[in-house]
Amino acid sequence: MRPYEPANREPVVGAAPRALRLIQPSEPALLKQFCGHCARSPEIEPGREPASRVCAHCGLGLMLEASTDVAPTPEDPFIVIDQAMSLSAVSRKAEKFLGVREPAAVGRHLKEFLVPADTDIPAAQSFFALVMLAAAGGSEPRTVAVRPADLFGVRYWARVATCGPSNAALLLLVTMD
Amino acid sequence: MxxxxxxxxxxxxxxxxxxxxxxxxxxxxxxxxxxxxxxxxxxxxxxxxxxxxxxxxxxxxxxxxxxxxxxxxxxxxxxxxxxxxxxxxxxxxxxxxxxxxxxxxxxxxxxxxxxxxxxxxxxxxxxxxxxxxxxxxxxxxxxLRLAYAPEQKASIVIGDASRDEFDPDAVYIRALELVCERSGPGPLCLPVRGIGSMTQAISATSPSAIVIAGRHASDDQVARWAYTVRSAAGPLPVALFRRRPDSERLHPTGARVLSQSPLAAQQQLIETIAAERPSGQAARARAAPRRRLAPVRRAAV
Structure with a gap:
């Protein structure tokens, strides 16, 4: 089949040549897999599916996916919140960060561990609404200030994003230095 | 299954x-x-x-x-x-x-x-x-009737200190009996109220441990029963199952307090018997010619 060729046109005399603009086609965000407990990525050959969802390194977490720019590293403390706003996974670093072990924390409500650092109501609503939206799978990554539920004077940045499967909110905790 | x-x-x-x-x-x-x-x-x-x-x-x-x-x-x-x-x-x-x-x-x-x-x-x-x-x-x-009982090397005597079949502890005692019957040590469950002809029962089973289960019977009644068993069988280890584990009177006896779960209690009994076997047999061998044992302390259980 012959490629499409525009009809020859007479060039406009005296007009400046038009610049061509390169348009990048929109690409889906790249996803990265990580363990929900130790945050390490699976070592699999490219193009092959991992054999199991259970992390081969620690054996204590399931493989989750998140956008590459928010996926945690093994040094990052993070928690995973389901659509009922309950903790579904607590990373090894977050266990130390929050002072709680994962088996004891899973199933408990997020507000038992973290609350918005700003005490005004709109901020509180926005934090929990943001988590709920992320857990439903539909929000851009956002960063909010939070504090432990039983502690004043300690504040963290919480980067809220979507992870899965199934859809859940990923809260990446960062200290405010 | x-x-x-x-x-x-x-x-x-x-x-x-x-x-x-x-x-x-x-x-x-x-x-x-x-x-x-x-x-x-x-x-x-x-x-x-x-x-x-x-x-x-x-x-x-x-x-x-x-x-x-x-x-x-x-x-x-x-x-x-x-x-x-x-x-x-x-x-x-x-x-x-x-x-x-x-x-x-x-x-x-x-x-x-x-x-x-x-x-x-x-x-x-x-x-x-x-x-x-x-x-x-x-x-x-x-x-329990349908349980397949493999050949069991060890056996235990369970002193049933529950009130009656409506006592909540009675179900747990039956459960412990069932678990032990199925995978050892073979149990012989007797009420702590009856101490007559105990020597016959003990000589028939040669138990490796005594378990006192249930909270209803008084300490005196249980101590009398345990003394009778130990007189017949020698100085056996004593374990307590669902019998006032918070009581301070238990401490001087050295009796092991078993888990509330029948399965876990059975495992603990197996461990106790395994740990006790060499020294316990030696002690029994030493105690046998004398035919007299130190009485069990009243506060024992």
Missing amino acids: RTLKTSEAAAFLNVSANTLRSWERRFGYPRPMRSPGQHRLYTYGDITALRDALLAGLSISSAIGVAQEGLRSGMNALLGALAAFDAPAADEVMESTLALRSVERSVEDVLLPAMDQISERHGADSAPAAFAARWAGDWLRRA
């Missing part, structure tokens, strides 16, 4: 055997039974429930929670049948439970929690609790 060895269960879940054992340590699930050679045996139902939960879960903890929820549904069904005084329905629940789990796990995960719940909701002296206690006692005795 189908069971899987550790390697089979690990292959089924696509994890290593070490991972499976680490889940047992960290999360307490899946909880295996033990073969006569003390190897782990996983229930097929547990493993399939866990596999399905892992496919949709966000963490091992949450997947285990989902899998255990399935176990609790059996308990709730039994609770409903007992609260409705429907013995055939309760039998049906236990039958369906046995399709997925071993007898021991069915008793521990379904029957005993349902009995606890019914006592908690209606009171231990209520009509539903009495009906449930009678039904559970019958069910456990039936299971």
